[in-house]
Amino acid sequence: MCSVALMGMIFEDDSSGAWNEMFEAPGKPRPIYERLFAEIDRFDPAELLQRSDQLSHTFLDRGVTFAHSGEERPFPLDLMPRLLGAIEWDLLERGISQRVRALEAFLGDVYGAGQVFEDGVIPKSVVTTSSHFCRAAHSIEPPNGVRITVAGIDLVRDEIGKFRILEDNVRIPSGVSYVIENRRAMTQTFSALFSNHRVHPVDSYPARLLAALRLAAPYGIGDPVVVVLSPGVYNAAYFEHVLLARMMGIELVEGRDLVCRSNHVFMRMTNGERPVHVIYRRVDDDWLDPLQFRPDSVIGVAGLVNAARAGNVALANALGNGVADDKLVYTYVPDFIRFYLGEEPLIENVETFRLEDPDVLGEVLQSLDAYVLKPVDGSGGKGIVIGPQADEQTLTSVRDAIIMSPRNWIAQRPVALSTHPTLVDEQVSPRHVDLRPFAVSGGQGVWVLPGGLTRVALGAGELVVNSSRGGGSKDTWVLNDQLVAPRGPATDVGQPPRNAGVIPRQNDEYTDQEAEQ
């Protein structure tokens, strides 16, 4: 146990062996954090708390919330940013792009030729038994060939500081709105910090997304109508749907706003119906079309899937992408990268065991408490059992579940997620963090938003960071340079601007005289 003083507060480092993002040794910040550390260290703790308070108020007033267990609450933003250096980010960017390209190829293959099965890269049964495999997606060919318009790839940093892929989200990854809002709040609260760092901006995301969505338009539609389809105000991520629609300047629709007629989709307007060509849908496959999937869905649109199959409307992301999120399929992704791209994976997976192999299963069952056990189709951290932290009863029930259906579980080596100093209960303490970068693709290469969402588990020692589990987040800065170069003139204007004219004022000699008396 070692401790360092930061802002006059004692910063307790735990001895869990986790990588500390900010410090390489007690009291010694890593090179990229030096400036930040020096800045923050100068703050008066009381002032810092005040700013933190101000930050959460801003969020509440702006309605930046996440619905957690049925309650709207602000998504807590920690005021200490997480920093990523240029070199490190370069690797992450290439690694994520590589991964998305491989997953894209895999999905195209699964719902097309099936080469990957024939060549024995992955058994066909693994794919067809995935609960997210979608037969209806067969033969729906996206016009621009893109099934993964938006991906969120979850990364963790292990004990030796190496980033690893924890899971892929290529269905409807959420969280990018918090990246945008966090940055906005941070620049307002801490403008001084930004002037000492060169931070990659994040506000081009909506424009990038819109461009990608427009590229997904059906053939022959020159000026497509693009909409965001949301399940409605009760959805946990409703705030994000609103933000994206607003920033892209397109309509936010709900299922009841849309209607399908002879395989075309229209939205109901005050003056009749208007055709819709591209739907950025934030509704799960299961609820999307009551005629194809759950007949009890009231948030979907009857006939949508056939309209997509007829090529009259494009869905982003595509149907059936969930098969790539399956955590058993995840174990095969490095092989996909080699198979489709002929490259070696730039970022490795977390060491994972497939439980369908009886030998592996036996080994894992013998020492369950040494593994992290995950249901293959879970999202939002649901159902995860962290062996070393679990009690006897939990382990017994997960053991039964695994024996019942080994296909539906994977075992992973527990990774002590890296920690980052975080303001909790008026104290700066280390908390575990992960990183979810977002990638956007319209068929002309994969663009990765610099940084991404750093999620932080607010409970001490807690390893599950999902916002749906009450986690918080940090602004994530990708620094342009390892060291800050001196700045040139702010803008490159040819000549100094002409002084503006004097602002006219009311002729008020009388009052002036009065004031002088």
Added chain:
Amino acid sequence: MSEQGMLSRLAESLYWIGRYVERADDTARTVDSYVHRMVEDPFNDEDATCRSLLSILGMPYEKDEPITRADMLQVIVYDVENPNSIAGAFSGAYENARRSRDFISSEMWIALNKTRNRLPQMESTARLLGPSSYLEYVRERTALLAGLTDATLSHDDGWNFLVLGRTIERIDMTARLLRGRVLSAEHAPDWLAFLRANGAMESFMRSTNELHDANSVATFLILDRLFPRSVLFSLNLADSCLFEIQPSGQRIASADMARQSLARARGRLDFMDSSQLLAQLPELLEMLEDTCLLVNDAITTKFFRHEDAVLWSSEGAL
């Protein structure tokens, strides 16, 4: 300008933001004037006054036991569950704003969200110190919202729907208040207090040299063409909103149900002999309330709920 149209659901939300915010404002003004009356008039019958107010606001109190001022305030001001109360109206406006958050300006959204977050705190203060600070806060916030609506939203269909809602609500509320004054005068604020509640005192005084009697006040509030809270002004505004939303040809009058109802009411008021106003007032007010209902239904059917019945046919064959 209306080539484009807008999402029906969105249009409905905006219309109701307009209505609810106006409702909060008008209710605050009314309650304020009634509370004043109760405080200042030594012969005031608290129970009867409260009943009268509840009745004109469409929430008649049916129970036999007497109702106190505190009970009345609970129902009309603080009860979030009641969409006719001030807190309830704000909550209704907030819910609609959530649904149209991608459309309204972020400043409007923040103003509304902040108000809603702040109301519970204002309520606890008001319970200690009396309702006037609460009512003042409501008037300020609704004015802020109205200002932001006009200054930060393009004056397109969405804005027109919002203003339409605001206007219809204003006509309805003014009619109700006048009815209270006419039907149970002994419990209602006097005519001048009534003007003050409408923020109309100075405008009224400047508008006329006549005797400040009941008839002249009613004339001002109903027939004045320049005062923005008068009924005729609002009728004209509502009609121009509808025209903007769906321009009709120049030559043949509109077949639009809503515009026809408005035109009938306007025709009646336009050529009215103002000296006869007071005598015809009860019947006139009833007509105005009916007009509001009719217009509301016509707009709803025409713009918000024009879904056609589900047709069962084979799903688009390929």
